[in-house]
Amino acid sequence: MTDKSKDFLRQIIDQDLEKGTYGNRVVTRFPPEPNGYLHIGHAKSVFINFGIAADYPGGVCHLRMDDSDPTKENYEYVEAIKRDIKWLGFDRGDKLFFASDYFEKLYEYAEFLVKKGKAYVCSLPEDEIREHRGTVTQPGRPCPYRDRSVEENLELFSGMRAGEFKDGEYVLRAKIDLANPNMKMRDPVLYRIRHTEHYRQGNKWCIYPMYDFTHCLSDYIEGITHSICTLEFENNRELYDWILEECEVRKPRPCQYEFARLNLNYTVMSKRLLLELVEKKYVNGWDDPRMPTISGLRQRGVTPEAVKNFCESVGIAKANSVVDYAQFEHYIRDDLNTKAPRVLCVLRPLKVVIENFPEGKTQMLDAPYYPHDVPLTGSRDLPFSREIYIERDDFTQNPPKGFFRLKPGGEVRLRHAYIIKCEKVITDENGGIIELRCTYDPATKSGQDTSGKKVKGTIHWVSACHAGNIEVRLYDRLLKNETLENLENDVNENSLKILTDCRAEPSVLKSPPGSRFQFERTGYFYLCPQEYERGKPVFNRIVTLRDSWSKILKKQGG
Ligand code: ATP
Ligand code: MG
Numbered sequence: 001m002t003d004k005s006k007d008f009l010r011q012i013i014d015q016d017l018e019k020g021t022y023g024n025r026v027v028t029r030f031p032p033e034p035n036g037y038l039h040i041g042h043a044k045s046v047f048i049n050f051g052i053a054a055d056y057p058g059g060v061c062h063l064r065m066d067d068s069d070p071t072k073e074n075y076e077y078v079e080a081i082k083r084d085i086k087w088l089g090f091d092r093g094d095k096l097f098f099a100s101d102y103f104e105k106l107y108e109y110a111e112f113l114v115k116k117g118k119a120y121v122c123s124l125p126e127d128e129i130r131e132h133r134g135t136v137t138q139p140g141r142p143c144p145y146r147d148r149s150v151e152e153n154l155e156l157f158s159g160m161r162a163g164e165f166k167d168g169e170y171v172l173r174a175k176i177d178l179a180n181p182n183m184k185m186r187d188p189v190l191y192r193i194r195h196t197e198h199y200r201q202g203n204k205w206c207i208y209p210m211y212d213f214t215h216c217l218s219d220y221i222e223g224i225t226h227s228i229c230t231l232e233f234e235n236n237r238e239l240y241d242w243i244l245e246e247c248e249v250r251k252p253r254p255c256q257y258e259f260a261r262l263n264l265n266y267t268v269m270s271k272r273l274l275l276e277l278v279e280k281k282y283v284n285g286w287d288d289p290r291m292p293t294i295s296g297l298r299q300r301g302v303t304p305e306a307v308k309n310f311c312e313s314v315g316i317a318k319a320n321s322v323v324d325y326a327q328f329e330h331y332i333r334d335d336l337n338t339k340a341p342r343v344l345c346v347l348r349p350l351k352v353v354i355e356n357f358p359e360g361k362t363q364m365l366d367a368p369y370y371p372h373d374v375p376l377t378g379s380r381d382l383p384f385s386r387e388i389y390i391e392r393d394d395f396t397q398n399p400p401k402g403f404f405r406l407k408p409g410g411e412v413r414l415r416h417a418y419i420i421k422c423e424k425v426i427t428d429e430n431g432g433i434i435e436l437r438c439t440y441d442p443a444t445k446s447g448q449d450t451s452g453k454k455v456k457g458t459i460h461w462v463s464a465c466h467a468g469n470i471e472v473r474l475y476d477r478l479l480k481n482e483t484l485e486n487l488e489n490d491v492n493e494n495s496l497k498i499l500t501d502c503r504a505e506p507s508v509l510k511s512p513p514g515s516r517f518q519f520e521r522t523g524y525f526y527l528c529p530q531e532y533e534r535g536k537p538v539f540n541r542i543v544t545l546r547d548s549w550s551k552i553l554k555k556q557g558g
Pocket of ligand 1: 044
């Protein structure tokens with residue numbers, strides 16, 4: 001019986017278990033190429049592959065470095081990939097594999113195909129191979145080398161391996177069908193010559209197997225049962241099966257299944273473009289908090305649970321679509337909403353002197369960290385004194401209609417504290433506001449208000465002499481346009497604003513690095529451990545409280 005509540009991949013696995021296709025084995029793999037850091041699209045694949053393994057008794061997921069192209073791969077990427085998968089919550093145990101460990105075996109399989117007359121060495125340069133291959137509407141033409149004898153092919157192939165030829169001089173191709181409607185089947189290249197050092201194999205090899213040849217055989221060698229990849233590989237499936245069939249590997253063989261990749265607007269998810277952002281210094285490295293990389297998200301303060309919930313919300317589909325970035329932000333907030341204590345921090349301070357509060361006196365207020373609808377409880381002492389800071393934006397001399405914060409002669413409630421009234425505005429010679437003089441009403445203490453006063457606005461504040469100076473980094477979306485056409489035009493130049501003169505209440509400063517907070521009315525923030533080690537409290541904005549983006553676009557008339 002198929003359980004229709006499950007995604008289509010799990011339904012297939014259930015059927016295989018029922019039929020006993022692989023006995024009771026369920027073995028998946030996640031096969032990144034170590035040529036860049038993992039991004040949130042990869043996270044989706046990680047949750048699918050490792051998630052499936054976790055769901056079935058005895059299920060296993062291999063982490064395999066798909067490292068058969070020596071030109072862009074390195075150890076930095078291998079280490080980053082391992083770190084990121086661990087952070088996403090998957091312990092690999094000893095299930096770490098490298099396709100490059102199979103080079104010798106793969107060579108033997110290739111030789112086997114040559115001996116069978118199913119592969120040949122071709123002398124055409126790359127562009128001519130492409131030209132000979134035809135088009136979707138036109139069949140390809142055989143090259144003059146297609147009918148080389150097995151002996152000649154074996155000799156040339158071993159010469160390729162021995163380094164007797166230059167890059168591009170020869171390739172090994174599968175001998176399939178140049179008229180096949182599937183272009184992938186028109187005698188695809190299996191091996192090419194690359195005189196390039198491999199980060200693990202050194203100079204042992206100068207021929208390297210192509211993805212299609214490497215992948216299916218690596219799956220077979222590792223005993224993978226379900227080889228799950230993204231839709232762009234749909235046409236490669238026929239070749240996947242052909243290679244396993246012609247190499248005559250034992251049955252049952254692994255099978256390939258495709259799902260829709262994750263696409264998100266306002267960001268990029270191709271490693272090539274991410275690398276370009278890093279190299280051209282649009283961002284500060286692969287783990288810049290603006291990057292959609294797992295390392296970037298971690299650095300920003302996003303939790304692995306939020307990434308998981310988001311990926312689950314997108315589901316596993318068979319048709320491609322683009323997910324709105326706002327959906328991701330929703331899951332980030334949703335997770336932090338119940339976890340992050342709410343505290344007070346003023347980003348752009350304006351001094352307020354409360355003239356009727358005694359000089360030198362501190363009153364400790366008991367301020368709860370969480371609202372009533374959150375299961376967590378707890379509170380802290382919040383000092384109140386004669387001089388405080390409020391947000392510059394929370395005061396205006398020319399209030400528009402519906403402005404419920406502080407204005408000359410107006411009243412506002414200070415969160416967890418009292419109602420204050422603005423008595424006087426002190427300005428400099430240019431009319432710039434230096435400070436406000438206010439009075440407070442002792443009968444309006446939060447929770448014990450006996451005044452009967454009603455004010456519409458509540459603002460955040462900190463006690464000037466108790467607050468600590470912190471730096472805040474306001475991150476926004478990487479792109480200002482939904483999709484990337486060219487970096488220069490589309491990268492959001494306001495994706496990072498640094499505020500160096502912010503003031504946070506004392507409890508924030510006592511928290512360990514890695515703490516997350518909701519700064520009331522301004523957003524969710526993360527005390528960045530990396531910066532902490534450099535001796536400065538730096539808080540990254542993880543996400544705003546509400547979606548400000550659509551409002552900005554509206555204002556711009558977009
Ligand atoms: P990119 O397109 O970013 O360069 P890639 O597909 O070349 O990525 P790989 O390292 O080959 O990167 O990917 C490893 C695995 O992650 C593959 O199985 C691939 O299908 C999957 N994957 C890559 N991007 C996405 C995505 N956006 N959504 C879901 N899965 C993805
Ligand atoms: Mg790939």
